[in-house]
Amino acid sequence: MLLSTRGNMSYAKISVLAFFTIIMIGTFLLSLPISSKSGEFTPFIDALFTATSATCVTGLVVYDTYNHFSVFGQIVILGLIQIGGLGFMIIATMFLLALRKRIGIKERGLLKDSVNSIHIGGVVRLTKHIIVGTFIFEGIAAIILAIIFNREMEISASIFNGIFHSISAFCNAGFDLMGRFNEYSSLTRYSNDTVMNIVILTLITIGGIGFIVWEDIYRHRHKFKYYQLHTKIVLCTTLFLILCSSILFYMLEANNLLENISVKEKILSSLFHAISPRTAGFNTVDTTSLSEGSKLLTIILMVIGGNSGSTAGGIKTTTFVVLILSVISSVRYSDELNIFGRRLEYNIIKRASSVITIYISSALVAMILISLIQPELVLSDIIFEVFSAIGTVGLSTGITSSLTTLSKLIIIILMFCGRIGSLAVVMAVAHNKKNTLVKSPIEKIIIG
Amino acid sequence: MLLSTRGNMSYAKISVLAFFTIIMIGTFLLSLPISSKSGEFTPFIDALFTATSATCVTGLVVYDTYNHFSVFGQIVILGLIQIGGLGFMIIATMFLLALRKRIGIKERGLLKDSVNSIHIGGVVRLTKHIIVGTFIFEGIAAIILAIIFNREMEISASIFNGIFHSISAFCNAGFDLMGRFNEYSSLTRYSNDTVMNIVILTLITIGGIGFIVWEDIYRHRHKFKYYQLHTKIVLCTTLFLILCSSILFYMLEANNLLENISVKEKILSSLFHAISPRTAGFNTVDTTSLSEGSKLLTIILMVIGGNSGSTAGGIKTTTFVVLILSVISSVRYSDELNIFGRRLEYNIIKRASSVITIYISSALVAMILISLIQPELVLSDIIFEVFSAIGTVGLSTGITSSLTTLSKLIIIILMFCGRIGSLAVVMAVAHNKKNTLVKSPIEKIIIG
Numbered sequence A, B: 001m002l003l004s005t006r007g008n009m010s011y012a013k014i015s016v017l018a019f020f021t022i023i024m025i026g027t028f029l030l031s032l033p034i035s036s037k038s039g040e041f042t043p044f045i046d047a048l049f050t051a052t053s054a055t056c057v058t059g060l061v062v063y064d065t066y067n068h069f070s071v072f073g074q075i076v077i078l079g080l081i082q083i084g085g086l087g088f089m090i091i092a093t094m095f096l097l098a099l100r101k102r103i104g105i106k107e108r109g110l111l112k113d114s115v116n117s118i119h120i121g122g123v124v125r126l127t128k129h130i131i132v133g134t135f136i137f138e139g140i141a142a143i144i145l146a147i148i149f150n151r152e153m154e155i156s157a158s159i160f161n162g163i164f165h166s167i168s169a170f171c172n173a174g175f176d177l178m179g180r181f182n183e184y185s186s187l188t189r190y191s192n193d194t195v196m197n198i199v200i201l202t203l204i205t206i207g208g209i210g211f212i213v214w215e216d217i218y219r220h221r222h223k224f225k226y227y228q229l230h231t232k233i234v235l236c237t238t239l240f241l242i243l244c245s246s247i248l249f250y251m252l253e254a255n256n257l258l259e260n261i262s263v264k265e266k267i268l269s270s271l272f273h274a275i276s277p278r279t280a281g282f283n284t285v286d287t288t289s290l291s292e293g294s295k296l297l298t299i300i301l302m303v304i305g306g307n308s309g310s311t312a313g314g315i316k317t318t319t320f321v322v323l324i325l326s327v328i329s330s331v332r333y334s335d336e337l338n339i340f341g342r343r344l345e346y347n348i349i350k351r352a353s354s355v356i357t358i359y360i361s362s363a364l365v366a367m368i369l370i371s372l373i374q375p376e377l378v379l380s381d382i383i384f385e386v387f388s389a390i391g392t393v394g395l396s397t398g399i400t401s402s403l404t405t406l407s408k409l410i411i412i413i414l415m416f417c418g419r420i421g422s423l424a425v426v427m428a429v430a431h432n433k434k435n436t437l438v439k440s441p442i443e444k445i446i447i448g
């Protein structure tokens, strides 16, 4: 998305700076004695880790949030999640709309039909829309969650927990306060609770689908064929991924984690673990006991991630679709990428391949560094942790708290880069556009 | 490489069929009692596995070659390696030259400078060149290796071993007969033998660099600037990968496998394990004891692989370079891929991204299937084994012989597809070229 907008360099820089500032303020607040239950200072690196994880809505934790942090600390974390999640969604959406508006104007004369259907009436209105929408969704969910929590908690705690988990789920943060029952247990306690599962999964999905898609659905209701191409692709891919992954998860865990539970719980858990790894990061089964196949499936889902302009991370569903379309187009000897009766601009392949190349290379470099620093860690755990960090997912096979300071720093950088978008970071660094007026002669090489 | 040549469908089909026939004949011969030391029939699936591994020059084994197979069986394996390796190189080279010739004619009028400099005087001459070149290299190496082996073996055995390992190394097959000393030991016995290391590494490198590059070097000697772009990229990338990987391997194993050995052996081993995973598949240190970081490094090298038109597998160095160039071009907001003062055709990005997407997806599907079939296997071992098979490398962390029939079948298919080229296989299946005369309207989507 960022690559085609030349004028946005300073915009990207401002975003990076804003995130950095918020993280620094968060780190300061979280390191104070008032933020911890014990009343002691929290080490800088751990406060930085937690603040980055919250602001980048990752959800990886070096401490159990409930047991280490005081209510004040928990509120700071919640604030960072809301600012980070909502802020990112607003910045990303405005970015995308500005981009789309320019496209619309350029092509309006040529193809009326494919002109962008969004016309923004200004930044303020847009921001208001997103904020109001977010608060409505979060509010309703918070009330339902509070009622569920009220079964086991007093009224004030259940309200706080309702709000906390509602925001955390909507922003795809994956932070939880379930340490009051069991350390690092996430939502495993509620694996059989239908309402809880539905509410959390709905929040994750709405938050992860992105504002641009909401608006399109809101505008055209159930009339699929009037949707923008982007919306169509996002909806179909999301549905496809959820269906395939939940069936696959069920098959991979049938003789393991799903062995001795009711059919209802099997279905809920499979659905949960098909949706949650694509950025949310909650879990209702014990992640450390996942079968090797499910670990791999989870890693794949973490890499694919959610949708552009949402609270989600990963390479994004559209990038995934473009890569598949480019294979189909190659196999058919076609020069075009066609989908839903529309053609994608050819240039998008370069962007998709750049996104995936940068994404995977950064992850691989991080993995090699961590295994150099801590040779005692198991490879599959490192792969899982790294993709969880760069995809801002937050699931872990349990090695987070055993990371050394240097490894933690690598994970912090990955969370930050994963959030800001590997490309934006590179873009902010690379200053000068090289205008090659004299083109070099073409020469062929052989690949594949 | 295959995607841009429309008329080659039947050619690809013939190649697939030829390979399949050779494998079937090999399977039949290897399953006979005369092929085994025990004088008993070898199970079909294991004979098929061995024949595929030999013909596709992979080197994964379900039996220790020396201890299970009789001399007749070993000669069959050697024959399959030579036919598979040489045959593939000849087919690939002719394919590439036909492609390049057409390019040359098309562009000669436009850009004299970038016209391809290879003019083939006919298929027969070319084939003769490759065969003669191969036999000269293999012959010289066989003599040197025989002299080394003669220290520990009688004269006939050392000659046979010299020939066997020379062919196996040149074809990047990775099969060995070192089971006479220690089962599945590969070349670990010679980790400190400088001559042995140099001979094997030279064979691997020459075999893996491809005929097109040899010819270019032969023609222009040391004058780098007269080389074709393809040659320049291949040489620089190969050098870069060897340097970086050997330093990294040294760092990752300094406190593990390389701890208590001489400096000379440290250097030799690091060099060996930087070169061998890019398709050769021999090892001079115990692969099962690699540190987690080295396993990852080895996997990365296995995926990158060797060069187009050589005996090597993987996505190929040029694909790797194109992916990196596309990132550089994206970051610079450039619409071009420039390298060594030349511009690459834009279309190559689609081919590169298709190659890597098909490659990684097939590997991931295979991994999930194997972990469904054998949930007891460790994820990193499965990842290692699958990439070893599809990249026709042949290194293993030791799980090959514990694979079930179904898993073996998956590995067999991977070895076959990895060799034929995932794309060629798909191409042979996809019959009809879709000529979209009416173009659909363009619509933008957002990625990344």
Ligand SMILES: [K+]
Pocket: A057, A058, A059, A172, A173, A174, A279, A280, A281, A392, A393, A394
């Ligand atoms: K998350």
Ligand SMILES: [K+]
Pocket: B057, B058, B059, B172, B173, B174, B279, B280, B281, B392, B393, B394
């Ligand atoms: K090999």
